[in-house]
Amino acid sequence: MTAEDARPVFYYDLGSPYSYLAAERVNHVLGVVPVWQPILLGGVFRATGGASWSLTAERSAGMAEVERRAAARGLPPLLWPEPWPGDMLAAMRAATFAQQAGRAVAFSLAAFRQAFAGGRDLADVDNVLIAAAACELHPRAVLKGIESRSVKDRLRSATEEAVALGVTGVPTVAVAGELFWGDDRLEDAAARICG
Numbered sequence: 001m002t003a004e005d006a007r008p009v010f011y012y013d014l015g016s017p018y019s020y021l022a023a024e025r026v027n028h029v030l031g032v033v034p035v036w037q038p039i040l041l042g043g044v045f046r047a048t049g050g051a052s053w054s055l056t057a058e059r060s061a062g063m064a065e066v067e068r069r070a071a072a073r074g075l076p077p078l079l080w081p082e083p084w085p086g087d088m089l090a091a092m093r094a095a096t097f098a099q100q101a102g103r104a105v106a107f108s109l110a111a112f113r114q115a116f117a118g119g120r121d122l123a124d125v126d127n128v129l130i131a132a133a134a135c136e137l138h139p140r141a142v143l144k145g146i147e148s149r150s151v152k153d154r155l156r157s158a159t160e161e162a163v164a165l166g167v168t169g170v171p172t173v174a175v176a177g178e179l180f181w182g183d184d185r186l187e188d189a190a191a192r193i194c195g
Helices: 017-023 026-030 041-048 059-072 089-100 104-116 125-134 139-147 149-165 183-194
Strands: 009-012 035-038 172-175 178-181
Touching (some): 017 104, 035 149, 089 125, 125 139, 139 149
């Protein structure tokens, strides 16, 4: 087992507000920087038969809960992108490209903040490029990366690998084969790391 294999893994999708909440604190709560692994939540749902709460009668209650948690954690008031949820494919490919460039954390935090603190739709590639510029990724390189076969294949395989491990939603933190699903499970994941 390599040191990389021993690190916890943080699975997320940029369209998930709970992933945003987790992203803002995961490194601090875990006490280590996990592997930030972008996956397609839609791909997870297709494989597992799951569905988003945002498309159910629980939408308003879920949004209010996310807003409450953000306020409790001192985050800026949530500004929901319109539409939400939106098409995150290009943004998630950009996150995969950023991961390959060693900038997953910086890019993903910038993109999450564009979406949920700025209310900007990440289906608009210009908003993705703003996040990329914030972490010194060149716009042309990002655009090329979004369309590259290696990035597309990596995102697809990362999603498939997550499903094979038992990931059913995001955010999920994997620690030594154990999965902790939900923004409210970060402390449990941290206890597992220490335990």
